Amino acid sequence: MRIRLDLAYDGTDFHGWATQPRLRTVQGELEAALATILRVGSVAVVCAGRTDAGVHARGQVVHLDVEQAPDLERLVRRLNGVLAPDVRVRRAVEAPAGFDARFGALRRRYAYRIADTPAAVDPLTRREVLAWPRPLDLDAMNAAAALLVGRQDFASFCKQREGATTIRTLEELSWVRDESGVAVGTVVADAFCHSMVRALVGCLIAVGEGRQPVAWAGEILRAEARNPAVAVVHAHGLTLEEVVYPADDELGARAEQTRAKRVADA
Structure with a gap:
């Protein structure tokens, strides 16, 4: 099951989105909280936009894959109970087929x-x-x-x-x-x-x-x-x-198109 999370955070005290050794980052905090709540060794999330140190977000989107579907309302409550007040999970939903937080965005x-x-x-x-x-x-x-x-x-x-x-x-x-x-x-x-x-x-x-x-x-x-x-x-x-993402029936095509373009550009 793929889950979409919508996040907001005050970036002031974070060294950006991406995990860095011994530094506080949004990805690091979120993945640690998810691992604790889901009782797994580690969790990997993919975000729509890797914000720099000090940049804030009201509309960040991430996805993660899980083997067993959790109660999503309870997941939001528990995450917000574990996370520090400067990052909040605003909602969690089952992602539609083909959804990719990064490559699927318009x-x-x-x-x-x-x-x-x-x-x-x-x-x-x-x-x-x-x-x-x-x-x-x-x-x-x-x-x-x-x-x-x-x-x-x-x-x-x-x-x-x-x-x-x-x-x-x-x-x-x-x-x-x-x-x-x-x-x-x-x-x-x-x-x-x-x-x-x-x-x-x-x-x-x-x-x-x-x-x-x-x-x-x-x-x-x-x-x-x-x-x-x-x-x-x-x-x-x-x-x-x-x-912003396309309609659900266009998500897979959009992700493939973007991924192919990024590979070609590189």
Whole structure:
């Protein structure tokens, strides 16, 4: 039986998602809790998006395989009783045939939040909102963001890994202010490479505070090489909000398509 778990976590005190020796990670905590509750030696989970150290999630999705089907409502209660308060299991369901949390996803949606005025800075949200000392022009940031949307080589915005592609389809990159005046950037893509969202935000901040013209974002993209002028902004302003999957009868085909593409790219 394959189980889908939906998770939320405050990434502040985690060294990212992926298990690392002697470091506290979301995967490590979750797998340890599952092994205890399911009374097995070890449990392996697969996630939709491997968040970096300090990045939060409201919509993380994982799957795991078990030999015997547990009571899923009881599993959620017991997991949340074992896990620390900064990670919560929001639901557990039997996954439909062909479901793969990583390869089956159509898109991931992140939000980056910036308080760029004194009135918008709230100490109660300091762990998830970046406090920025200068006001940002969201119209300029949206104009620059429009130059980055589409299927592109985002090598200029990624920490490259040997053999991995940096071509991604960026479906949305836009900025609005919420009711408290916080600037919220929505970033949607089929997938992201390492540090891509935070580098995109760093580029747009430079435009938003007037240090660079709108056209600079396109110039950085076309260079297809990291530019030290593009800052990778702090992780704590970033949250994985949602992972979207196709209809149940399309899950298997989507996973096969994505897996084949990743192998070909490598």
